[in-house]
Amino acid sequence: MNRQVIVTDEDATRVIRLRRPEKKNAITQEMFRALSDAIDTAQNNPDIRCIIITGGSGVFTAGNDLDDLAGEVASSDGGPRASSATKFLYSLVQNVKPLIAAVDGSAVGIGTSMLFHCDYVVAGTTSTFSTPFIHFGLVPQGASSLLMPRTMGHQRAFAALVMGRTISANDARIAGFVNAVVPPGHAEAEARKAALEICELPPQAVAVSRRMLRLPPEELTRRIDLEDYLAGEQMHSHEAAAAFKAIAARMKA
Structure with a gap:
């Protein structure tokens, strides 16, 4: 068991908790594998009706671990990437259980995606x-x-993805990807209430309705593959090399 990804099952809900507070829950390749496993093993378990992902109080996740990401940049040959992060994303796409996120603090990079x-x-x-x-x-x-332009509209997605602007909790609710904004420290409790509400509904009707609302998995995996390919090309670029060189210098300072 990965001690930085804690998995508990209670009240028909699987709670997946990131626990690497000293690194703001930055996700390593090993943690991505643990996250995938926690999601995948819930799929054929009828006792699990819902899944919650949380980072605990104060931070959700700082995104990809920068040391891992820098290693990918250094070793990239400009071709398609195959990583545990991609496997985790596939697990999210192929997941059939209602999935709830409890965010208390910053969600960066893949933490927002x-x-x-x-x-x-x-x-x-x-x-x-x-x-x-x-x-x-x-x-x-x-x-x-x-997914972001589909949910938020092109202009908001452009500001976030291309300009790199940060979105507040209230603006995220207005943009449509946050359902409820609660006082600090209350996100997980509110997520558990939502999970309990979902678990009391007819499971087959929930599963079918959820499937109708979502894009086909194959469309999402095609886009993930395209993004991975383009990211692989960018990792081989002077822009990425310069960015990570600057980050490495700041970390050593």
């Missing part, structure tokens, strides 16, 4: 959402280039 695969999102009032791929010389990931 994954929310667009969720069915219900609760955020603390001080939570922020950002997809700063552009600042690393990279491109959007997680099918965010498809």
